[in-house]
Amino acid sequence: MNDIKLALLGSKGAGKSAVLVRFLTKRFIGEYASNSNSLYRKRLSIDGRQLNLEMFDPCSQTSEGRCILEEPVEWADGFVVVYNISDRMSFLNAKNILRQIKETRGGETCKGDVDIPICLVGNSKDLCHSRQVSEEEARAVALENKCHFQEVSAAEDYLEIANLFTKLMRHVMEHLKYRADRRRYSGSKSMAKLINNVFGKRRKSV
Numbered sequence: 417m418n419d420i421k422l423a424l425l426g427s428k429g430a431g432k433s434a435v436l437v438r439f440l441t442k443r444f445i446g447e448y449a450s451n452s453n454s455l456y457r458k459r460l461s462i463d464g465r466q467l468n469l470e471m472f473d474p475c476s477q478t479s480e481g482r483c484i485l486e487e488p489v490e491w492a493d494g495f496v497v498v499y500n501i502s503d504r505m506s507f508l509n510a511k512n513i514l515r516q517i518k519e520t521r522g523g524e525t526c527k528g529d530v531d532i533p534i535c536l537v538g539n540s541k542d543l544c545h546s547r548q549v550s551e552e553e554a555r556a557v558a559l560e561n562k563c564h565f566q567e568v569s570a571a572e573d574y575l576e577i578a579n580l581f582t583k584l585m586r587h588v589m590e591h592l593k594y595r596a597d598r599r600r601y602s603g604s605k606s607m608a609k610l611i612n613n614v615f616g617k618r619r620k621s622v
């Protein structure tokens with residue numbers, strides 16, 4: 417059984433709870449409590465593998481909200497960074513959040529490593545008549561930050577949201593496996609070094 421921890425981050429009103437509740441219940445409710453942190457749990461199966469999914473929906477982050485961000489950024493195995501396509505400020509904040517994730521978690525990866533899994537999500541695409549962020553611009557930001565990108569409407573569509581979570585979870589599973597393999601490899605390397613040091617020294621003194 418794999419445990420996967422995801423955090424949803426984004427500005428107040430970007431639609432984090434709407435996206436998450438749509439994924440969990442297939443429903444759009446409209447109004448969501450926004451003054452507290454919420455942790456959701458779900459068991460599901462992807463590619464025949466059983467997963468325990470934990471999803472953290474913290475109360476809103478402002479662009480100055482570094483201290484609010486720190487906890488989920490340290491905790492999660494993967495991120496869904498949400499902005500509203502009709503609110504440019506929420507997009508600028510999403511860019512800021514991507515930068516903070518990279519700053520905090522970038523140290524875990526070396527050159528050539530797999531990046532921490534993130535999906536940048538442009539929500540409320542049903543509000544395209546008041547669009548303030550083009551798909552091209554957001555896609556370019558996602559590319560720059562090596563993350564997935566998807567525009568969705570929590571109000572109108574379940575499938576795209578389900579697909580983006582599935583894609584992200586696959587990526588998280590790969591990433592966790594990669595990190596575990598690397599830890600095992602560096603563990604056996606240091607063991608080999610230790611053995612070499614001990615027996616190497618002995619051989620010298622014989």
Ligand SMILES: Nc1nc2c(ncn2[C@@H]2O[C@H](COP(=O)(O)OP(=O)(O)OP(=O)(O)O)[C@@H](O)[C@H]2O)c(=O)[nH]1
Nearest residue numbers: 428429430431432433434446450476540569570571
């Ligand atoms: N038209 C439209 N409205 C949406 C969509 N998603 C969310 N909303 C509305 O946007 C508002 C904010 O949504 P929330 O899900 O509460 O946003 P949030 O990011 O969780 O906000 P906080 O909890 O305050 O951080 C609500 O009134 C939702 O009904 C969408 O896809 N389309």
